[in-house]
Amino acid sequence: MPPSEPADQVPVPPPVSGRALNVPNAISIVRLTCLPLFLWLLFGRDNRAAAAGLLGALGATDWIDGYIARRWRQVTELGKVLDPVADRLLFFVGAVAILVDGSVPLWFAVAVLAREALVAGATLTLAALGARRIDVTWVGKAGTFGLMVAFPMFLASASTVSWRDVAEVLAYVAGIPGLVLSWYSAATYVPIARAALADGRAARHARIGSDP
Template sequence: MSEEAAGAPPERERQLGIFEDKILTVPNMISLARLACVPVFLWLLFAQNNLWAAAWLWGGIGATDWVDGWWARKFDVISEFGKFVDPLTDRVALIVPILAIAIEGAVPWWLVIVTLAREGLVALAGLALSAMGGRRIDVTWWGKVATFGLYFAFPFLLAGASDHSTAAGFEIAGWVVVVPSLIYSYLSAAQYIPLARIALREGRLDKRMG
């Protein structure tokens, strides 16, 4: 047996090392913790009928939206798993609660449709771009602003539907925030059109050169 083979770690240890280095990172754990809070939110909303607590939990999920990505860039622990789980968490933590509070009757369905129509269009466009060989498009600044605003607007509206003494104020705040956030979200969707052309061209070029 060669020295290289003798000194090489067993396959199981090597795979475990990759798992710890690429998956068990602080940003990924933050993303997974945020994702795990979504079932708790649903439990508070439907099983406990505690709209006030559910609103605060959802607000906390939204307020920490930036932490995982910032940590990954700051400490250079960006991983392929993180690139997958971070946007997945963001989408699930926004879309599932929005549908849930509409079912609960806390917000009108037309607002949900307007909000999720944009999310659906962007998701379908991303899938089409990937299928055609385009590279991944990073979220624009307007898109981040819109998502951050929606993460606060909808919890405000949910708190406004509760029986808390400050509910009326939260309802007003929710509508004040949700309108510009939706405008920003559609503006950001329009920004992706020229970016998609560039991403498609660069993605195909990279594949030809590779």
């Protein structure tokens, strides 16, 4: 009988695959290629309902590529970059496009985009300073989910669908908590970022000290 593992053993992360072209990465690429279609539906065809449906579907598939990569051990270095880039780009482009269209309240869009710009700037700064990678917290994920529901609903509420009044209510029901959680998560990242920066510097100094 094999010995039991300690209860507090740290889980082993999925191995990194050397194959860049796999199912999770293909899903991320497909999601990115849908961006021009979304913009065409919204501005080229002036079809807010179809654009809202597509954006909602893209938001709903936010977790699929990452889940498949972990579940079937198809994690790649490309996927580690492609997945979050696709998520943030879809979110940012969608939010800006709906703001330009005038389907979302100005104060709401500005509050969301200001937070995105703040986090993006902090992320780039930390990376330049050598901080270790920071994982997204469940609060941040919950906030993003609420916002990904809110923006398509705002767009649908400005369309000709019969349930546009319901869509507007759903937009606020999902959007207000999502906005609060997203800003709260940004605040909670401050001590996490400090620790990540300290860890990154310590690791760099350790590497320098180990060099012959």
